Amino acid sequence: MSEVIGTIFIVVGLGFDIFGCIGLIRLPDVYNRIQATTKCVTLGTCSILFGSMVFKGFITAAGIKTFLCIIFLVLTSPVAAHAIARGARISGVKLWEKSVCDKYQQDKSL
Amino acid sequence: MMKSSIILFIIYFIIWTLLGFSFDLQHILIGIMVALFVVFLTGDLFTLRPSHFGRVTRYLWFCYYVPVFIWECIKANVDVALRVNPKLPINPGIVKVKTVLRSDTALTFLANSITLTPGTLCVDINPREGILYIHWIDVKSEDTEKATQLIVKRFEKILKRIFE
Incomplete structure (x- = not known):
């Protein structure tokens, strides 16, 4: 039973990872691409890890390690996204031309 | 110390x-x-x-925060996955929101939560005035007050009880 549930989680995670990668290619500018990769790849990878945790059992050496990996991933992946987005904005990477508004530009040019 | x-x-x-x-x-x-x-x-x-580590209520609020966060995270993923279709229904822009949180930990958690929830990505932060610049994949309102209502309010109340 736990093998079936674990496999389902792993398959769902792989699906989200694929969507993240498609988003990385399809979306127009760097900020939208960061959105797709951060969200989809974080949950996708967490789902794969959770699946392997269900597979192996929770209170085993592998299960606990996977759990720590999930916590580490959730805490650090958004931080990397902030760093990339902020670096891109400061070094002057333009938004997509159909973007609606850019409050950051307005505030910093004042 | x-x-x-x-x-x-x-x-x-x-x-x-x-x-x-x-x-x-x-x-x-x-x-x-x-x-x-x-x-x-x-x-x-x-x-x-x-x-701050000594108070039990903070841990209880944290236990409440985790399922809220996971639910928002799953919604975010379905949302972004649906936007990758060939028509590209996106409407991006950078908006400005205000928060009442001031401590470093609370702001870090707020920025992380915002980044992992539907269509929003924290670009820059001004910790002294509590201003966050947020890249929104589908801008519903350019107004600061309304954007704050839509993006920040969900987490702000809980995080205030945990970290402030």
Whole structure:
């Protein structure tokens, strides 16, 4: 039973990872691409890890390690996204031309 | 200072034990030594106000925060996955929101939560005035007040109870 549930989680995670990668290619500018990769790849990878945790059992050496990996991933992946987005904005990477508004530009040019 | 070192030591030791996951004397002794060394190195970097660790209500609110966060995270993923279709239904822009949170930990958690929830990505932050610049994949309102209502309010109340 736990093998079936674990496999389902792993398959769902792989699906989200694929969507993240498609988003990385399809979306127009760097900020939208960061959105797709951060969200989809974080949950996708967490789902794969959770699946392997269900597979192996929770209170085993592998299960606990996977759990720590999930916590580490959730805490650090958004931080990397902030760093990339902020670096891109400061070094002057333009938004997509159909973007609606850019409050950051307005505030910093004042 | 002393208190925060002790809290850090306990956290490091728990992480060491869980990573190694073997409970004989050798591993535990080495764990204590390593944890002491890392506490000596990182010292008072992480816990600035150790008195906050003592209150039970904060942990209860954190337990409430985790399922809320996971639910928002799953919604975010379905949302972004649906936007990758050939028509590209996106409407991006950078908006400005205000928050009442001021402490570093609370702001970090708020920014992380915002980044992992539907269509929003924190680009820059102004901690003194509590202003966050947020890249929104589908801008519903350019107005600061309304954007704040839509993006920040969900987490702000809970995070205020946990970290402030």
